[in-house]
Amino acid sequence: MRTERHVARKQVGIRDVAAAAGVSVTTVSHVLNDTPHTRTSEQTRQRVREAAADLGYKPNRLARGLRTQASGMVGLITEEIATTPHAGRIIQGAQEAAAQRGLTLAIINSDLNPDPDIDPQLLRALTDRQADGFIYATVYHDEVVVPPEMHTSPAVLIGARDGDGDVPSVIPDEKAGAVAVVDMLRAAGHTRIAFAASSVDVPATRGRVAGYRERLASEGIPTERLIVESPTESEAAGGYAAAMALLNDGTPIDERPTALFCYNDRMAMGAYRAAAELGLSVPRDLSIVGFDDQAPIPYSLYPELTTVALPHYEMGAWAVETLAALVDGKGEHRLLGAHPTLLACPIVHRGSVASPVTAS
Amino acid sequence: MRTERHVARKQVGIRDVAAAAGVSVTTVSHVLNDTPHTRTSEQTRQRVREAAADLGYKPNRLARGLRTQASGMVGLITEEIATTPHAGRIIQGAQEAAAQRGLTLAIINSDLNPDPDIDPQLLRALTDRQADGFIYATVYHDEVVVPPEMHTSPAVLIGARDGDGDVPSVIPDEKAGAVAVVDMLRAAGHTRIAFAASSVDVPATRGRVAGYRERLASEGIPTERLIVESPTESEAAGGYAAAMALLNDGTPIDERPTALFCYNDRMAMGAYRAAAELGLSVPRDLSIVGFDDQAPIPYSLYPELTTVALPHYEMGAWAVETLAALVDGKGEHRLLGAHPTLLACPIVHRGSVASPVTAS
DNA sequence: CTGAAAGCGCTTACAG
DNA sequence: CTGAAAGCGCTTACAG
Numbered sequence: 001m002r003t004e005r006h007v008a009r010k011q012v013g014i015r016d017v018a019a020a021a022g023v024s025v026t027t028v029s030h031v032l033n034d035t036p037h038t039r040t041s042e043q044t045r046q047r048v049r050e051a052a053a054d055l056g057y058k059p060n061r062l063a064r065g066l067r068t069q070a071s072g073m074v075g076l077i078t079e080e081i082a083t084t085p086h087a088g089r090i091i092q093g094a095q096e097a098a099a100q101r102g103l104t105l106a107i108i109n110s111d112l113n114p115d116p117d118i119d120p121q122l123l124r125a126l127t128d129r130q131a132d133g134f135i136y137a138t139v140y141h142d143e144v145v146v147p148p149e150m151h152t153s154p155a156v157l158i159g160a161r162d163g164d165g166d167v168p169s170v171i172p173d174e175k176a177g178a179v180a181v182v183d184m185l186r187a188a189g190h191t192r193i194a195f196a197a198s199s200v201d202v203p204a205t206r207g208r209v210a211g212y213r214e215r216l217a218s219e220g221i222p223t224e225r226l227i228v229e230s231p232t233e234s235e236a237a238g239g240y241a242a243a244m245a246l247l248n249d250g251t252p253i254d255e256r257p258t259a260l261f262c263y264n265d266r267m268a269m270g271a272y273r274a275a276a277e278l279g280l281s282v283p284r285d286l287s288i289v290g291f292d293d294q295a296p297i298p299y300s301l302y303p304e305l306t307t308v309a310l311p312h313y314e315m316g317a318w319a320v321e322t323l324a325a326l327v328d329g330k331g332e333h334r335l336l337g338a339h340p341t342l343l344a345c346p347i348v349h350r351g352s353v354a355s356p357v358t359a360s
Numbered sequence: 361m362r363t364e365r366h367v368a369r370k371q372v373g374i375r376d377v378a379a380a381a382g383v384s385v386t387t388v389s390h391v392l393n394d395t396p397h398t399r400t401s402e403q404t405r406q407r408v409r410e411a412a413a414d415l416g417y418k419p420n421r422l423a424r425g426l427r428t429q430a431s432g433m434v435g436l437i438t439e440e441i442a443t444t445p446h447a448g449r450i451i452q453g454a455q456e457a458a459a460q461r462g463l464t465l466a467i468i469n470s471d472l473n474p475d476p477d478i479d480p481q482l483l484r485a486l487t488d489r490q491a492d493g494f495i496y497a498t499v500y501h502d503e504v505v506v507p508p509e510m511h512t513s514p515a516v517l518i519g520a521r522d523g524d525g526d527v528p529s530v531i532p533d534e535k536a537g538a539v540a541v542v543d544m545l546r547a548a549g550h551t552r553i554a555f556a557a558s559s560v561d562v563p564a565t566r567g568r569v570a571g572y573r574e575r576l577a578s579e580g581i582p583t584e585r586l587i588v589e590s591p592t593e594s595e596a597a598g599g600y601a602a603a604m605a606l607l608n609d610g611t612p613i614d615e616r617p618t619a620l621f622c623y624n625d626r627m628a629m630g631a632y633r634a635a636a637e638l639g640l641s642v643p644r645d646l647s648i649v650g651f652d653d654q655a656p657i658p659y660s661l662y663p664e665l666t667t668v669a670l671p672h673y674e675m676g677a678w679a680v681e682t683l684a685a686l687v688d689g690k691g692e693h694r695l696l697g698a699h700p701t702l703l704a705c706p707i708v709h710r711g712s713v714a715s716p717v718t719a720s
Numbered sequence: 721c722t723g724a725a726a727g728c729g730c731t732t733a734c735a736g
Numbered sequence: 737c738t739g740a741a742a743g744c745g746c747t748t749a750c751a752g
Contacts, residue, residue, distance in 0.1 A: 060490060091451070125462075302596065424731070426730075426743095
């Protein structure tokens with residue numbers, strides 16, 4: 001008399017429903033799936049539905065998938081999810097969009113890939129399970145070269161474009177985000193806006209400085225002396241050093257920057273410390289803006305950090321929506337593949353920006 | 361002449377391999393799966409394997425699953441993955457353990473559930489796909505009541521125990537972690553060790569204070585005046601306030617705490633700020649220890665924060681390993697269900713702890 | 721309008 | 737030792 005808790009009690013199948021309703025399995029399938037061009041009397045439909053409910057019938061998606069050649073599953077491969085701060089939001093966005101469409105999301109975690117070639121082996125578990133499509137999410141490459149499977153099946157890239165210009169992709173519009181920050185700071189009355197830049201070469205780095213530099217340049221404001229790169233990584237210590245270099249370089253106090261735009265929130269943390277050591281009050285003496293909206297930094301700082309959010313959730317959702325459209329044969333994905341879709345990075349206003357006290 | 365990139369080119373099946381190798385599909389299945397008690401001549405095996413490789417044969421897991429009644433898929437349901445800091449590590453641990461066993465991990469995200477009843481609807485997508493087992497991860501409840509499916513199928517809980525004492529579960533050993541911190545601080549020579557407690561009632565809260573309090577009590581050190589609760593949430597501002605209350609309450613300087621153990625890293629951030637404002641240098645004048653090892657706080661602080669890591673990755677891995685054992689019929693899960701498995705929370709030594717300067 | 725039957729791609733008793 | 741055949745639970749032309 002062993003415990004048999006995990007022995008499934010004869011799963012009820014479509015045949016059982018048919019028997020209970022006194023119709024054929026064909027009919028059951030039609031009414032339960034609302035197959036178009038199939039007219040079944042309302043009375044029969046009723047009977048079928050009741051029988052299904054009574055028996056607690058749940059269609060076996062494996063069987064259906066085998067028959068229809070569509071698993072209803074999409075695979076998300078993400079590089080080193082743990083190290084990329086908000087990867088969770090990508091997964092969440094993808095999962096919720098998938099659920100809305102009756103799709104199930106399978107996750108594959110990959111090691112951080114130093115070169116831009118995607119390992120075809122990663123797709124293996126997914127292709128074996130007949131995934132309807134693939135999403136590959138990376139954060140360290142501008143361009144990536146995708147394995148053949150991703151060319152022959154619906155696929156989508158997050159955070160990098162396809163080198164062949166074939167697979168659709170989505171990336172954050174870092175540059176526009178930086179431009180918006182400059183505009184916001186200008187509107188608050190700042191003219192001397194410094195930038196604490198990153199020294200590591202990832203896609204985000206270039207877009208952010210570019211937005212900052214070009215926007216200021218377009219208003220005739222020279223930025224050479226206002227940009228300093230972190231001497232180390234883009235962490236708090238680097239932000240501290242950059243801020244120190246910027247604010248404590250011997251220039252007269254009334255020529256110092258009144259606003260400091262940091263490459264990311266972690267560097268902004270260091271900038272806060274530098275400001276404190278220099279006796280500068282944020283935001284009165286110095287406005288500080290970050291980038292990433294990386295929890296829990298922005299609301300752990302005092303005052304809370306005004307920063308720019310990355311559209312992780314939105315990219316995840318965009319990915320499965322685009323995938324679903326490709327699977328359905330809609331959407332001219334070739335066109336999509338040529339240029340990455342840019343998603344907005346909205347400013348999150350908190351307490352670290354104010355108008356400069358020194359009126360010009 | 362429409363583009364037909366997504367039209368699969370006649371997927372090669374087991375039948376094709378059989379034909380190419382000149383054997384039956386039975387034989388192909390046996391050699392490819394290494395079916396025990398089946399002796400096939402080495403020569404035949406060779407031929408089969410070559411044919412499979414040549415044709416690029418990939419078994420269809422859907423078909424196999426249908427036949428064997430085992431999908432090879434496990435489902436992970438996580439409550440509000442985005443808000444729980446390191447949920448990504450749970451997913452990673454689960455995914456990697458799954459991959460090692462040839463299992464695929466499907467993810468379902470759920471809203472934060474205010475009450476302890478798990479919504480059976482969440483399992484729907486998973487049961488329809490014949491998931492071999494379920495993992496439910498929560499962080500806000502001590503106990504949870506699981507739906508019937510999780511009683512009749514292999515299932516496992518992360519972060520909470522089953523109210524019925526039936527489903528195996530795993531939780532961090534918060535208390536032991538806190539005890540270890542006290543021991544470490546005592547070994548460094550501290551006697552006046554304060555605790556900045558959390559005011560929010562989650563499982564973690566109780567274990568951490570308990571460990572702190574009991575350990576000190578066991579050494580005859582009274583802790584009443586050394587514990588102060590955050591007046592607000594367990595964020596930086598609360599840590600700041602608690603630290604201020606602890607360090608700036610008018611007690612003579614040589615009676616002040618020399619070490620401050622914070623409920624979590626976020627509160628520790630606030631404690632750093634309080635220390636700075638009081639002119640206390642960390643760790644010389646005050647040692648600070650956090651809890652959670654929540655990126656990027658510990659290495660964003662100066663000096664870097666010594667803290668306690670949560671075994672997220674390990675819990676994820678434990679979950680699928682346990683699940684796999686249950687699926688295989690091994691493991692007396694009833695016994696497992698009675699008491700949660702505790703996983704160690706290791707101290708991560710960084711720069712915020714030193715021996716007190718004021719020798720006793 | 722409805723149903724019998726084939727078949728999706730596998731695995732696995734069972735017979736030879 | 738090897739293979740023919742049934743069957744997992746569905747969907748879907750096709751015939752009635």
